[in-house]
Amino acid sequence: MKSLYLETVDSTNKWAKEHISALEDTTIVYTFNQTAGRGRLNRTWNNTGADNIYASLVLKPSGKMKEVYSNLTQYLCVVIAEIMEEYNVSPRIKWPNDIKINGKKVSGILAEGVINNNCLEGLVLGFGVNLNTKKEILDKIDQPATSLNLEAGMEIDKEYFLNRVYDRFCLVYDKFIEEGFPLIKEDYIKRAEFLNKHISVKVFDKTIEGFATGLTENGALKIVDKQNREQILLIGDIL
Numbered sequence: 307m308k309s310l311y312l313e314t315v316d317s318t319n320k321w322a323k324e325h326i327s328a329l330e331d332t333t334i335v336y337t338f339n340q341t342a343g344r345g346r347l348n349r350t351w352n353n354t355g356a357d358n359i360y361a362s363l364v365l366k367p368s369g370k371m372k373e374v375y376s377n378l379t380q381y382l383c384v385v386i387a388e389i390m391e392e393y394n395v396s397p398r399i400k401w402p403n404d405i406k407i408n409g410k411k412v413s414g415i416l417a418e419g420v421i422n423n424n425c426l427e428g429l430v431l432g433f434g435v436n437l438n439t440k441k442e443i444l445d446k447i448d449q450p451a452t453s454l455n456l457e458a459g460m461e462i463d464k465e466y467f468l469n470r471v472y473d474r475f476c477l478v479y480d481k482f483i484e485e486g487f488p489l490i491k492e493d494y495i496k497r498a499e500f501l502n503k504h505i506s507v508k509v510f511d512k513t514i515e516g517f518a519t520g521l522t523e524n525g526a527l528k529i530v531d532k533q534n535r536e537q538i539l540l541i542g543d544i545l
């Protein structure tokens with residue numbers, strides 16, 4: 307594993323972006339003490355203790371922006387879910403890239419890009435996984451949250467888990483960049499918790515309600531709204 311461990315950091319994503327020019331493709335920056343973690347849509351990611359993972363994977367694919375880069379979070383999400391399954395749990399994906407177990411969030415991903423002179427210098431895929439979080443800490447989080455150890459009934463070796471995610475990601479990374487979302491579509495859909503259901507999706511300041519019918523070949527969400535119109539959502543948050 308090409309890795310860089312930080313004893314304490316405000317945010318591994320922020321750190322990785324600031325140091326991106328010195329970091330090689332597929333370097334993972336991680337800590338067990340993140341003091342100001344950031345989440346999607348300007349939310350925060352809580353520090354749930356030192357037995358959990360706070361990591362950012364630095365990727366430096368070709369400088370030209372490709373559509374497939376926006377699907378890398380979905381690829382990472384499938385990878386994390388697959389590694390969780392090795393602990394005999396059933397993770398479910400909430401579009402686009404949250405992971406839940408028994409309806410409670412256990413992992414989230416935040417992707418950020420660094421652009422210099424109109425060129426993509428690199429991507430930072432940050433992920434947080436509750437591996438060994440105490441129940442009293444989970445209870446303080448503002449949404450239902452869980453931890454792998456509680457669901458699996460065993461303590462999770464955080465270094466081992468991180469290594470498994472890293473190796474699994476790197477194994478198919480090049481192929482994924484070539485082939486894009488279709489490569490993982492089936493693996494993603496079989497773990498999706500939102501399909502064939504009535505859902506509400508927040509897209510910026512609008513909420514779209516409808517029936518989630520499927521995903522496009524590039525990972526966008528297909529939803530049929532109340533007026534029976536199909537909408538294709540590239541970004542959003544299922545409420």
Ligand code: BTN
Nearest residue numbers: 317319343344345346414432434
């Ligand atoms: C979300 O669910 O909203 C995404 C959460 C992403 C959290 C991780 S923890 C490591 C990395 N550093 C950050 O500041 N955020 C990501």
